[in-house]
Amino acid sequence: MVEQQEEVRVVEFYSGIGGMHFALKECGINATVVAALDINTVANQVYQHNFPSTKIFQRNIESITLKEFQALNADVFLMSPPCQPFTRSGKQGDNEDPRTKSFLYILNLLGRLEKQPSHILVENVKGFETSETRNHLLQTLSTCNYVYKEFLLSPYHLGIPNQRLRYFLVAKQHPHQFVSDCLLENGHSLYKYIIENSASSNDELEERRNVSAAAEFSEEAAEKHIAEVPKVASLSQQKFANYLPNRTIKMYLEELPDIVTEEHKIDEKVLIRFGKVMDIVTEESERTMCFTKAYFHYIEGTGSVLQMNKTLQKSEVFQSLESIDDDLNKGEIWKKLNIRYFTSKEIANLHHLPADFSFPKEITRKQQYRLLGNSLNSHVVSVLLRFMFS
Numbered sequence: 001m002v003e004q005q006e007e008v009r010v011v012e013f014y015s016g017i018g019g020m021h022f023a024l025k026e027c028g029i030n031a032t033v034v035a036a037l038d039i040n041t042v043a044n045q046v047y048q049h050n051f052p053s054t055k056i057f058q059r060n061i062e063s064i065t066l067k068e069f070q071a072l073n074a075d076v077f078l079m080s081p082p083c084q085p086f087t088r089s090g091k092q093g094d095n096e097d098p099r100t101k102s103f104l105y106i107l108n109l110l111g112r113l114e115k116q117p118s119h120i121l122v123e124n125v126k127g128f129e130t131s132e133t134r135n136h137l138l139q140t141l142s143t144c145n146y147v148y149k150e151f152l153l154s155p156y157h158l159g160i161p162n163q164r165l166r167y168f169l170v171a172k173q174h175p176h177q178f179v180s181d182c183l184l185e186n187g188h189s190l191y192k193y194i195i196e197n198s199a200s201s202n203d204e205l206e207e208r209r210n211v212s213a214a215a216e217f218s219e220e221a222a223e224k225h226i227a228e229v230p231k232v233a234s235l236s237q238q239k240f241a242n243y244l245p246n247r248t249i250k251m252y253l254e255e256l257p258d259i260v261t262e263e264h265k266i267d268e269k270v271l272i273r274f275g276k277v278m279d280i281v282t283e284e285s286e287r288t289m290c291f292t293k294a295y296f297h298y299i300e301g302t303g304s305v306l307q308m309n310k311t312l313q314k315s316e317v318f319q320s321l322e323s324i325d326d327d328l329n330k331g332e333i334w335k336k337l338n339i340r341y342f343t344s345k346e347i348a349n350l351h352h353l354p355a356d357f358s359f360p361k362e363i364t365r366k367q368q369y370r371l372l373g374n375s376l377n378s379h380v381v382s383v384l385l386r387f388m389f390s
């Protein structure tokens with residue numbers, strides 16, 4: 001049940017290619033995006049291509065004045081600030097990183113707005129939950145009379161065969177309150193993925209950082225650190241009896257010829273050198289790894305690749321490679337697996353962007369992968385939006 005009926009005015013900060021806007025459309029709330037704000041011209045081109053009537057502010061957010069903010073008269077803020085200051089692999093500059101400045105600027109303005117938004121959603125990487133910036137966000141929200149809930153949630157938790165564990169915060173201003181729970185498509189409570197209690201002291205913050213570091217590369221491990229909330233007893237299993245916990249990736253794939261075209265081919269030299277560290281999946285796989293913005297550019301840890309040969313087991317191939325030294329023969333063996341990159345359309349599908357999402361012709365493949373790597377899973381956000389408005 002969605003409580004609001006009147007059209008709400010949404011400002012989409014750090015709008016990129018519009019992942020949040022797609023989520024808003026999917027969740028069915030009566031809303032209009034009155035402004036999309038992003039400094040990146042390429043992202044804005046893609047955004048405008050898919051949302052021709054939305055007004056884009058091609059600006060550094062820090063250049064937007066309080067007066068301009070007031071004029072937007074927003075009911076909802078949707079924000080996915082730059083995540084590099086919070087990734088474990090980065091330098092973790094946190095609130096000292098220049099890329100965090102615009103977010104701190106928004107937090108500062110929030111407190112000064114005559115009319116503050118009644119609802120706020122923030123998305124970031126796992127790691128944000130242990131940052132000073134997050135503490136600052138929570139303090140600002142409390143001062144401005146918001147209640148909030150935080151989650152670590154991946155599309156994989158919702159039965160989508162893609163891992164993309166992300167931090168989410170949803171907030172509502174008094175007198176709005178959160179409903180006691182929300183049941184997900186997999187029959188689990190959304191609260192299973194909640195982040196319990198805020199870190200209040202520095203020691204506690206440090207401890208949370210260590211826990212987070214240990215869990216960094218494994219979503220399964222990360223889940224263990226998320227509070228377990230019992231399922232809602234009154235909602236019977238029966239309702240979800242037909243639910244398939246994990247869909248295979250087949251339904252997300254484009255119909256491409258079996259012979260891998262030059263466009264999506266992985267160079268033999270690359271396969272020989274990096275093949276064993278690649279995350280190779282088949283259409284029957286129930287999981288792909290997180291696709292980052294370096295996909296297609298770097299190999300290791302940037303996203304899965306697809307084995308087109310359905311009859312050969314990769315373990316067999318790995319075994320035969322053991323006994324071969326020369327690259328020519330190794331190359332021939334790799335060829336048999338018929339491995340290719342996922343297309344950008346397939347990654348968009350895994351992000352649950354709608355079927356009619358597209359890139360303008362002039363956007364290169366490398367740019368497409370970069371933008372998708374920065375974007376988000378719209379279905380996950382739509383579930384959170386529905387929860388926020390219920």
Ligand code: SAH
Nearest residue numbers: 014016017019038039040060061080102375
């Ligand atoms: N949610 C978006 C992606 C967010 S990635 C999507 O679905 O595509 C973060 C975005 O913030 C990037 O597109 C980047 O260009 C933008 N950005 C970073 N700093 C900014 C600033 N100071 N002002 C405006 N945009 C900024």
